[in-house]
Amino acid sequence: MTPRALIFDFDGVLVDLEPLHMKAWQEVLKPIDLTFSDKDYEERYLGLNDRDFLALRFKEAGKKLSQTLCNELIQKKEHKTTKFFSKEIPLIDGVQDFLKKVSQKYPLAIVTGGLSNEVYFVLDHLKWRPLFKIIITSGDVQKGKPDPEGFLKAYEKLKNLCEWNPPLQKSECLIFEDSQYGMEAAKRAGIPFVQVRGSLRGFDY
Template identity: 35%
Template sequence: MTPGPAALKAVIFDFDGVIVDSEPLHYQAFCDVLEPLGLAHSYDVYVERYIGFDDRDAIRAIFQDTGRPLDADTFERLLRAKEEAFQKIVARGVVPFAGAKELVEELLRAGLPLAIASGAKGDEIRLILQGLGMLHAFSAIVSADDVAAGKPHPETYQRALQALFSRHPALRSNPATDGSSPQGVVVIEDTPTGIQAARSAGLFVVGVGHTYPVSELYQAHWAVPRIADLSVERLRDALLRHEP
């Protein structure tokens, strides 16, 4: 028998481009590191080609696209340099997207477990969330440090789902099973790459048009222009309207 629509039971957020407008900061950090090598590029190119990647895959892709060899020592040095550059930029202050903090607080009041599944570094995510007073809100954070393959591979979302089930056993559709069903768990994403990763993990995806126009988020089950357009009620309605 085909299951009916699921009730909302948890939300997984992407981080960059969903909660905070940190993509321009990542771009600046990449430019600081790559410009001396003659590998800097415009922000438009960053958005078109590299924005959905974690740092590792972005650096590999940049070198591959320019036909430049990338040895292991240079790769590790650039990773460290980019992380240090980003932390210096973040220290100047980061502002969340309008409505992001309010949505997180509303979800918490509704008793819904929350997680983050991001291609950013874990220390960077926690540093920003701590500064925004939001670190306590997320019972699980899966970052680039925790996966072997970044988005669009589904591993980031698979691990976030596993972490939520581990920390909140009541989320399982049937506690007697392994709790692997993603029904009722909603993802909020801003890039086609991230949407692909979440859908490959079997999750219901809501796109927000912070980074790409809504028309380019067509792989999401539902998309809105801004995270400020979302609420607990609207997420519940969207999930209930979806035919599995």
């Protein structure tokens, strides 16, 4: 079925910031002996929002994570990522041409586990914010991926965006994801999805 609306994950689908997020977390957690390898991040943590990542990392280490410490660590990490992003924002291959084309045909949404400050900083820097009708970040949901809340919220907002005739169905949306947690969330939301593997050049919509 031809889609009528497109929903994108952010990091790993539009921009390639995961290596910078990973580096920031490694630097923040090293002083408290909770660092991890690149392989660990890719296999276990990729796609989690910051709070869920910290909860899992502390649980694995058998350490207690208070709300105060969680907030403090996220603030430190956000400070580092903002510095990294101000120097470079790596893009997914083919993303500029792809967004230019599809933004003229479909309403676009973003559903990401990223912090709103980080996401909007990048979108504004790239001048992409006007392309997206709906942006859902970690602060807009109670549960991050693999919970489907973010995708379901985006669908409801897309459905109410205009007078669809006939009404927009879940099956008429298409999600672009890269992580196992994101694809699991898409499945649980009941919305079709495709996996992005480092490039958008092979997709034609």
